[in-house]
Amino acid sequence: MTSGRCLRVLGSLALVGLLLLLSGADALAQEAALNPRLYGDFPIIGSRGAIWIAAQLHLLFAAFVLGVPMFAVVAEAIGIFGKDQRYDRLAKEFTRLLLIAYSATAIWGAILVFLLGTLYPALWGYLAAVFELSMWFYVGLFFLESFTLYLYYYGWERWKAGASKYVHWSLGILLNVWGTIVMFIANSWLTYMMSPPADVTPDTAPQTVQLWSAIANATWMPINIHRLIANVVFGGAIVGAYAAFRFLHAKTDEERAHYDWMGYVGNFIAIGALIVLPFAGYYLGREIYEFNQQMGITMMGGFMSWLWIIQAFLIGVLFLAGNYYLWVGMGRIPGAERFAPYTKYMLIILVLCVIVWSTPHTMIANREELAAMGGSHHPFLGVLGVMSAKNTAVNIMILTTFLSFLLYRRANRRPVVGWARTGTLVQAGVFVISAAVVIFYGIYGYFVTAIVRIGFSVYQVLAVLAAIGLVVVIDIAMLRGSESRGAIRWGQMPPRSQYALFVLAVSFTWLMGLMGFARSGIRQHWHVWEVVRDTSPWAATPALGYASVIISLCVLIFLALVGFIFWVGGLAEKPIISQPITTSLATGGGAPSPQPAGGD
Amino acid sequence: MSRTTVINLKVAIVVVGTLAAYTWVANSIPQIESQVPEELSFSANVSTEELVAAGEEIYNGAGGCGACHGLGTRAPNLLTDEAGEGTIGARCGNRVPGEDCKVYLHRSMVEPGAFVMGEYGPIMPDMSRTLSPTQIWAVIAYLQDQGGTVTVSATDLQAAEAAEPSGAVTAVSAAAPATGSTDPLEIMRGNQCFICHMLEGEGVELGPPFDGIGGRFSAEDIRRSILDPGAEASEGFEALLGAMPPNFGELMTAGQLEVVVQYLAAQE
Numbered sequence: 001m002t003s004g005r006c007l008r009v010l011g012s013l014a015l016v017g018l019l020l021l022l023s024g025a026d027a028l029a030q031e032a033a034l035n036p037r038l039y040g041d042f043p044i045i046g047s048r049g050a051i052w053i054a055a056q057l058h059l060l061f062a063a064f065v066l067g068v069p070m071f072a073v074v075a076e077a078i079g080i081f082g083k084d085q086r087y088d089r090l091a092k093e094f095t096r097l098l099l100i101a102y103s104a105t106a107i108w109g110a111i112l113v114f115l116l117g118t119l120y121p122a123l124w125g126y127l128a129a130v131f132e133l134s135m136w137f138y139v140g141l142f143f144l145e146s147f148t149l150y151l152y153y154y155g156w157e158r159w160k161a162g163a164s165k166y167v168h169w170s171l172g173i174l175l176n177v178w179g180t181i182v183m184f185i186a187n188s189w190l191t192y193m194m195s196p197p198a199d200v201t202p203d204t205a206p207q208t209v210q211l212w213s214a215i216a217n218a219t220w221m222p223i224n225i226h227r228l229i230a231n232v233v234f235g236g237a238i239v240g241a242y243a244a245f246r247f248l249h250a251k252t253d254e255e256r257a258h259y260d261w262m263g264y265v266g267n268f269i270a271i272g273a274l275i276v277l278p279f280a281g282y283y284l285g286r287e288i289y290e291f292n293q294q295m296g297i298t299m300m301g302g303f304m305s306w307l308w309i310i311q312a313f314l315i316g317v318l319f320l321a322g323n324y325y326l327w328v329g330m331g332r333i334p335g336a337e338r339f340a341p342y343t344k345y346m347l348i349i350l351v352l353c354v355i356v357w358s359t360p361h362t363m364i365a366n367r368e369e370l371a372a373m374g375g376s377h378h379p380f381l382g383v384l385g386v387m388s389a390k391n392t393a394v395n396i397m398i399l400t401t402f403l404s405f406l407l408y409r410r411a412n413r414r415p416v417v418g419w420a421r422t423g424t425l426v427q428a429g430v431f432v433i434s435a436a437v438v439i440f441y442g443i444y445g446y447f448v449t450a451i452v453r454i455g456f457s458v459y460q461v462l463a464v465l466a467a468i469g470l471v472v473v474i475d476i477a478m479l480r481g482s483e484s485r486g487a488i489r490w491g492q493m494p495p496r497s498q499y500a501l502f503v504l505a506v507s508f509t510w511l512m513g514l515m516g517f518a519r520s521g522i523r524q525h526w527h528v529w530e531v532v533r534d535t536s537p538w539a540a541t542p543a544l545g546y547a548s549v550i551i552s553l554c555v556l557i558f559l560a561l562v563g564f565i566f567w568v569g570g571l572a573e574k575p576i577i578s579q580p581i582t583t584s585l586a587t588g589g590g591a592p593s594p595q596p597a598g599g600d
Numbered sequence: 601m602s603r604t605t606v607i608n609l610k611v612a613i614v615v616v617g618t619l620a621a622y623t624w625v626a627n628s629i630p631q632i633e634s635q636v637p638e639e640l641s642f643s644a645n646v647s648t649e650e651l652v653a654a655g656e657e658i659y660n661g662a663g664g665c666g667a668c669h670g671l672g673t674r675a676p677n678l679l680t681d682e683a684g685e686g687t688i689g690a691r692c693g694n695r696v697p698g699e700d701c702k703v704y705l706h707r708s709m710v711e712p713g714a715f716v717m718g719e720y721g722p723i724m725p726d727m728s729r730t731l732s733p734t735q736i737w738a739v740i741a742y743l744q745d746q747g748g749t750v751t752v753s754a755t756d757l758q759a760a761e762a763a764e765p766s767g768a769v770t771a772v773s774a775a776a777p778a779t780g781s782t783d784p785l786e787i788m789r790g791n792q793c794f795i796c797h798m799l800e801g802e803g804v805e806l807g808p809p810f811d812g813i814g815g816r817f818s819a820e821d822i823r824r825s826i827l828d829p830g831a832e833a834s835e836g837f838e839a840l841l842g843a844m845p846p847n848f849g850e851l852m853t854a855g856q857l858e859v860v861v862q863y864l865a866a867q868e
Contacts, residue, residue: 205789208802248607294725297668303632310626499614506618525636530730534636541634548626552619559615 039536040119047119048538056554058108066179067235068098073172100565129206138185145178188215195219195291218291222284232273240266241505244498256491271322299522316354321500326404328497334486336411353393359385391457392442413482423478434467513551637662640734648750655742689748705740733760784863808834819865
């Protein structure tokens with residue numbers, strides 16, 4: 001039995017265990033009621049630490065196995081409709097990683113359920129009483145998802161031509177549908193804990209809570225959307241890191257070229273989806289405020305206020321690392337040297353924006369600190385730390401990163417249309433106008449009331465999105481039939497660029513842990529907000545320092561396990577290397593292209 | 601060292617270094633925990649100083665008051681001057697004609713929508729959902745102490761505790777009295793009886809059903825089964841002997857127990 005098959009068998013056993021465990025949810029609920037024990041105890045790190053680590057690792061693997069299928073099915077579609085076999089092979093390679101990671105997801109899920117049942121039996125009993133039906137449904141979907149995945153991967157070669165290829169692609173879509181529903185169900189459990197329906201009180205017997213009202217709670221859909229996008233970001237980042245690792249270890253030019261391209265695709269998807277993520281984050285934040293002002297204030301201006309400074313720092317690193325990777329990558333594109341002088345200006349803009357975004361504003365301060373500042377805000381930083389400045393900084397960062405992508409895309413192309421110069425000038429004008437709108441509303445925001453100021457962020461976002469859409473449309477039209485300045489030299493990438501992909505993967509993973517802490521932590525000492533109180537010795541919500549240690553530990557364990565899984569995957573099967581990437585493809589379109597625009 | 605080892609080492613350094621940097625940054629900022637509101641218990645001759653000290657701790661900790669008050673943007677300043685009217689202790693008695701400081705502050709905490717100052721939004725939560733009555737009175741004593749005279753006394757605490765307990769104190773916890781109600785159904789729901797017993801379609805049929813229980817058992821039998829559930833098993837439920845928690849006698853008042861017993865005995 002190969003290592004890969006052995007892992008899959010282990011994973012199947014874990015799935016069966018999970019099924020048995022979840023199908024016994026009702027029994028556990030009754031057990032909890034019969035047993036007066038409210039909490040168990042876990043040695044050394046305590047119950048909270050144990051649950052935290054298990055939940056975080058399960059979530060990280062789950063995000064990976066939900067994000068990568070989206071990635072794979074899009075790549076397969078490009079392969080089918082673009083008639084490019086390399087994308088198809090890329091999709092298959094992603095799916096192979098997925099197959100093994102799925103087992104790890106199930107194992108951590110089983111660990112989490114066992115720990116919940118033993119360390120928090122009363123809470124588990126309560127949740128099982130509310131959600132028992134959805135838990136059974138969840139398990140059923142888990143099986144459907146698993147077997148669809150097996151069909152999708154093992155049927156790859158059998159259904160690779162003609163109409164059967166479309167059937168195979170449909171399996172990939174179906175896999176995504178199952179995965180999305182599974183995630184939505186699990187999200188309902190955790191969002192219920194954050195925002196239970198208003199008619200649920202401490203005296204409400206859990207079995208009397210209406211299931212649909214518990215599922216469709218105030219933060220359910222915002223979390224669904226936020227996680228859906230975040231999973232794409234995460235999947236792209238991990239695939240990028242995988243490609244970087246393979247690139248560094250590559251022994252042939254073909255391998256290096258393949259993994260260089262794969263890393264680029266991973267980074268493109270990750271950064272592309274990251275640009276959209278803040279908008280989903282605003283939606284989630286608004287819904288939290290709508291649900292409960294106190295919870296919103298706790299999140300943004302209470303004991304968690306410093307968390308957003310850390311988040312800004314992390315996202316700043318992500319933007320800088322993503323742009324750095326693009327700028328270094330332009331070194332392997334003939335013609336890109338003409339854009340090189342601009343990179344230092346983009347770097348300055350990005351750094352300034354990160355500094356503004358990371359500026360603290362409203363902080364909990366004691367009397368002495370207030371006196372030292374001369375007021376409730378710092379005399380200088382207080383001006384930069386407000387939302388007007390921060391929103392402006394974020395939008396300018398997004399515009400700058402988009403410009404990096406645009407220059408990367410244009411690097412080795414020479415438009416042949418007669419209006420190319422005019423088109424370029426119009427594009428530049430759109431950038432300038434968009435930036436001007438963003439800055440104007442940023443400054444104007446200082447002179448209006450808060451409620452008006454909040455509305456300005458919508459205009460800023462719309463200006464940026466409109467600019468991106470317009471510039472892309474012009475670019476596609478302008479580069480149709482364009483000449484090539486030379487083939488992209490895939491594989492001729494300095495090794496230092498690959499470490500940027502590792503920084504991206506680590507930062508994304510850490511950021512997920514941090515945001516998970518924020519989401520869970522705003523419940524403070526409530527298991528279910530203002531309904532089920534946490535009376536355990538671990539009820540206090542820890543400070544960021546402690547949280548960061550747990551998050552780092554989780555990320556380290558996750559990456560070590562992912563490394564092991566990739567290694568085992570390599571033992572079971574040789575990496576799927578595409579053909580040498582020298583043949584030409586159709587030019588134009590927004591998808592990342594692994595080859596030069598022309599064939600010279 | 602082989603090339604493979606060198607590459608792996610570099611990757612490990614980048615990964616661990618990035619994690620270390622983030623951990624270091626997160627540990628370099630002010631460390632603020634969200635504390636659990638602690639239950640307070642005062643003797644009948646509690647001093648003003650004790651109340652004020654306890655209130656200050658809640659104000660700066662579990663109450664989370666400083667997240668809004670004192671910033672000048674979300675809610676009125678309490679510890680410092682607000683619009684030239686002084687600190688909260690100095691101005692609380694003048695806010696509502698005919699309402700003294702103590703009453704005004706109490707209503708502000710449990711009916712926050714009643715008084716919203718100036719341009720501030722109605723964002724103050726009902727503090728009785730997160731703090732116990734004693735904690736609320738301790739905070740009021742602390743606020744009165746900010747430029748005024750503390751009039752909160754042990755009498756206020758005793759009166760508050762005698763009234764209906766707040767949701768925060770009665771949150772679902774098998775170790776605490778579930779409800780102060782005298783409604784038998786509410787008492788049983790609060791004590792989670794229906795997690796094992798069923799009555800008119802409500803609950804779970806794990807233990808003996810409550811439907812028709814009055815025809816099978818006397819009030820005396822029912823009372824004994826609640827107070828000492830391990831003494832004797834009902835017919836057909838021998839396997840569950842010892843499963844029912846033995847502390848319901850402590851979780852209900854004597855009056856509540858009697859209401860439940862008589863209600864069940866009437867289910868024939």
